[in-house]
Every structure is written in C-alpha cells, then in structure tokens.
Amino acid sequence: xxxxxLTERTLRVGDKDIFVxxxxxxxxxxxxxxxxxxxxxxxNYARNIDALARHFRVIVPxxxxxxxxxxxxxxxxxxxxxxxxxxxxxxxxxxxRTHLVGNSYGGSCALRLALDTPDRVEKMVLMGPGGIGxxxxxxxxxxxxxxxxxxGDGPSRDKVETFIRRYLVFxxxxxxxxxxxxxYRASIDPAVVADPPLRRPSSPSALWRMDFTRDRRLRRLxxxxxxxxxxxxxxxxxxxxxxxxxxxxxxxxxLTANTGHWxxxxxADFFNAVTTAFLAGSTQ
Numbered sequence: 001x002x003x004x005x006l007t008e009r010t011l012r013v014g015d016k017d018i019f020v021x022x023x024x025x026x027x028x029x030x031x032x033x034x035x036x037x038x039x040x041x042x043x044n045y046a047r048n049i050d051a052l053a054r055h056f057r058v059i060v061p062x063x064x065x066x067x068x069x070x071x072x073x074x075x076x077x078x079x080x081x082x083x084x085x086x087x088x089x090x091x092x093x094x095x096x097r098t099h100l101v102g103n104s105y106g107g108s109c110a111l112r113l114a115l116d117t118p119d120r121v122e123k124m125v126l127m128g129p130g131g132i133g134x135x136x137x138x139x140x141x142x143x144x145x146x147x148x149x150x151x152g153d154g155p156s157r158d159k160v161e162t163f164i165r166r167y168l169v170f171x172x173x174x175x176x177x178x179x180x181x182x183x184y185r186a187s188i189d190p191a192v193v194a195d196p197p198l199r200r201p202s203s204p205s206a207l208w209r210m211d212f213t214r215d216r217r218l219r220r221l222x223x224x225x226x227x228x229x230x231x232x233x234x235x236x237x238x239x240x241x242x243x244x245x246x247x248x249x250x251x252x253x254x255l256t257a258n259t260g261h262w263x264x265x266x267x268a269d270f271f272n273a274v275t276t277a278f279l280a281g282s283t284q
Contacts, residue, residue, distance in 0.1 A: 001046045004053050006060075010068065013088040019068035020089070021060045024053030029279060031060045034088065034262075035105025035198040036168065037128075037149045037160055040067030044103065046270035048275075055276055056099070061089060063106065065197025073197045079131060079210060082109035083116060090120060099279050100112030103264060104236065105198060106208075107249040115217045124225045125275050127263045128233050131212045132240030142167030142193065142235035142261065149187070150196040151178040157184040167234045170260040176262070218247050226278045228271065230259030249279040252278075 006021040021042050022281050029052060033044035041060040042049070052058050061067040076080035086109055090098060090113035099122045102110035107129025114121040138149065145163045149155055163182045165172030186192075201210055211220055225248055229241035238255060254274065256267050264271045 001006070004050050006042065006049075007129065011089065012091055012241070013085055016064055016072070016220065017083060018064070018070070018085065018089055019062040020093075022058060023049065024056055024058045026056045027279070028093075028095050029056040029058055030086070030090075030100050031058065031111075032097055032100065032102040032106025032109050033060075033063060033066070034181070035063075035066075035108075036146055036163060038106075038186035040186060043159075043179075043182065045264060048264050048272055051268075051272035052060035055280055059093065061086070061166075063109065063197070065192065065195070071189075071191040071195050071197070073195075075199065078198075079108045080116070081110040083113035085208045086110075087117060096120070097122050099123045099125075101125040101275065102129060104130055104261060107191075108212075111212060114223045115212075115215060115221055117241060118221060118223055121122060121223050123279055124223055124226050125278060126225060127245070127271075128229050128236045128261050129227075129244075130236055131210050132243055137271070140234055142233075145188060146198065146235065147200050150193065150199070154194065155184075155187050157181070160184045160187060168260055169262050169266055170258050171266070172229065172231045174266075177178045189204055199269065213247070219249070222227045222249055224278075228249060228254045228256060228262055228263050228274070230263050231257050232259060232267070233261045235261040 004023040006023050010017050010019050010020045029046045033039050033041045040062045049058055065071050065073050069260045100110035107126040108131045110124050144168050149159055160183050203261055227244050229238045231238055241253045245251045259266050
C-alpha cells in the first residue's frame with residue numbers, strides 16, 4: 001500500500017475545486033481512477049503509487065464528482081466533461097504533455113482527452129476503459145450493478161459489497177472489509193447522492209458520445225497506448241481490448257488471467273512492472 005509522503009492540495013479548475021495528491025520526480029504521470037461508488041484517486045492506486053514514483057512524478061487527482069473534488073458532471077457528455085476538467089488541471093500544473101493512466105471511467109476520460117487534444121498526451125495506459133462498444137449491447141451484470149447503485153432503494157453497504165466482491169475483482173474474498181466500509185462511507189456523501197457522477201446516459205445523444213467506436217478519430221489516434229484488460233472483467237467486456245488494439249494504430253494489448261476489472265489492484269506487481277517499462281521505454 002502507499003507509504004510515500006504525498007503532497008496534497010486543491011486547485012481551482014474552471015468552476016470546480018480538484019483535489020490532487022502527488023509524489024516522486026521525473027516525467028509526469030496522471031493516475032485517473034474508476035467511477036464505482038465511493039471511488040477516489042489515492043485509494044484506487046494505493047498499490048501502485050510507490051512503485052511508479054520511483055521513476056515518475058505521480059499525480060493522482062480525484063475526478064469531478066468523487067472524493068474531495070467538486071461534485072457535478074455534465075451528463076450530456078460525461079467523458080468530455082471529465083476530459084475538459086483534467087485538461088484544465090494540466091494547465092494549472094503547467095504541464096504541456098503528460099502520460100495518462102486510466103482505469104474504467106478514468107480510462108474513458110484519458111481516451112477522450114487524447115482524442116480531443118492528442119498533443120497533450122505522451123503515452124496512455126488504459127485498464128478496462130468504458131465506452132468501447134458498451135452502448136450497443138445489454139450492459140454486463142457488473143455495469144448494471146454499478147449504474148443501479150443510486151436508484152431503487154438507494155445506496156447501501158450491501159450494494160457496495162456486492163459490486164466490489166462479485167463484479168469488480170476476480171477474487172472477492174481478497175478485498176478487506178475496511179475497503180468496503182471506506183467506499184460505502186464515501187458513496188453516501190449527500191452531494192454525491194444528490195448528483196451521482198456515473199449514471200445511465202441521459203439522452204440518445206449522450207449515449208452516442210459515450211461510444212468511442214463511433215468516433216472516426218480513434219483510427220487516427222497515434223498516441224502510443226497500452227491496454228491492460230482483465231480476462232475475467234465482469235464490468236466492461238474484455239472484447240473491448242481487442243477492439244481497441246485492432247482500431248488504434250499504435251496500441252498494445254495485454255489480457256491478464258484470473259483478473260477482473262481492477263487490474264492495478266489485483267495484479268499490482270505485474271501492472272507496476274509493465275506500466276513502468278511501457279512509459280519509460282522508447283517509442284521507436
């Protein structure tokens with residue numbers, strides 16, 4: 001788990017306050033967390049920050065709507081809303097270019113940022129990103145669980161535990177009870193309950209914007225990209241990884257055995273090694 005001393009601050013980005021933790025020196029790497037209930041930056045990457053900080057300046061924001069950042073995402077274009085805020089964060093940090101590492105919702109944010117402004121992204125590592133054909137078929141059981149968290153009878157600890165143990169990871173018994181408790185407490189922040197950051201698309205146009213496979217720019221996106229996808233992912237289908245690798249001009253794919261949607265946590269040593277090698281290596 002994270003032991004490095006983290007510098008924490010909150011930066012004003014547009015109309016939002018974005019919480020940022022960072023440590024390490026070297027090329028900048030932004031770690032963008034997933035969108036499940038109670039998610040935030042540092043806990044999602046607790047098994048990765050120290051290892052990556054030996055080689056990079058590691059920057060870990062809480063995405064808008066999560067953790068200690070301001071709440072509220074434009075639901076007519078969620079991925080674009082996230083990407084615009086993170087691009088604004090890069091401006092506040094005086095970063096012209098950076099590496100992006102994104103899990104799930106954070107992977108969608110990274111991919112949209114690169115599509116909109118490829119000059120701002122050096123390399124990307126994407127773990128089970130959303131929006132890769134997911135809007136053209138029935139949602140997976142894991143995605144159904146995630147999207148229904150704030151509906152029906154509302155949030156509960158049992159719902160968080162079901163999502164995490166049954167759908168987020170391959171081995172649910174490996175998740176400490178403390179992690180469930182922390183995620184549940186964060187998920188019932190009244191501001192989040194009033195305006196959940198991840199929900200079902202609000203309109204057909206929003207649905208269209210949330211499917212990258214409809215975006216013709218994907219075939220031209222030359223950003224060197226490593227996709228790492230758990231072979232047992234129950235949230236976003238692993239076939240999305242093969243689709244990205246077949247579409248993007250410079251995209252490597254790793255499918256990890258006995259791994260669910262949270263690859264950076266479940267296979268931390270493997271993830272840290274391959275991510276470090278990919279980001280530090282030559283693009284030639």
